[in-house]
Amino acid sequence: MATGVKVPEVNLVVLAGRLTRDPDVRYLPSGKPVARVPLASNSRFFNKTTNEWQEEATFVDVSVWGDAAERVKDRLKKGSPVLVEGRLKFRQWEAKDGTKRSALEVSARRLQFLEAFHGSQGSPSSAASEEAAAAAGSDAPPTFGAAESEEATSDLEGVAL
Template identity: 45%
Template sequence: MNVNKVMLLGRLTRDPEVKYSTSGNAFCAWGMAINRYYNSENGERQQEVCFVDCKAFGRQAEIVGQYVAKGNPLFVEGRLSFYQYETENGERRNKLSVIAERIQLMGQNMFASLTDDSVLRSAPPENMEHPDEEAKEAQPQQASPETPTEGEVTDAEGLLSDGTADDIPF
């Protein structure tokens, strides 16, 4: 059994670039910075930053392009994609990127409530991992997260801002 699953929570390092294939399918690319904090052997707090390139397709790509900008926090769940290419100088290069299968737009408070449009699931059509190639049409599906009613703010555990759970029957 093999597993190819990635979950990232970080901030965009550049504005997303939305483009369309010749058949009209949207794709979007952006960079993310993910910080990791740890204590060194001598007890000093250290920071390590990992920079990751990400891609989304279909309606999900359009949403990222429309609602997310450089510096915004974003949660991405997806898979690693590896490809090789040749530079103009004839050098072979390798590249790893994350293909987003699920995204969550995050407010400045990482536990802000989600709206129906903020979480989507989609898979890129075949051949869309590399935007230069022709693609088939993607069919994104709306995820069905349990969202609070309008005006309610919940934290990550589904508790209302007053500390009560919204699904308690009494």
């Protein structure tokens, strides 16, 4: 192995899929909300043995932090389509029964709703009005920087989602 060679370290995950359950929002001891968003992402491939197209589902837990967690709780439900950009995060904690647990999840940096939001009046908003609201800063799709998710991750140590 050559020394002095710098290997780029990239930890980037982009997924599109649908929620398998309603988001679960919990609050850290600091009061910061974190939402657990279970996502199913399907892939299609051609099986040469059977000569047929097949689908394979991959199930991934996504964590969403801060104000974005509150918006996720209010606007998404089981079956909602989303696009997630984030990074892989390995968590370890001790369960109430004393056993050690671990999980590999995606810590979201950006989460894009892929379906029109049904506001309090129950009428769907158009994609254009959704974008206008985002530009105005109200009801913007949950997007937050890595610094906030890093800070929240340190608060999460020992907290089971």
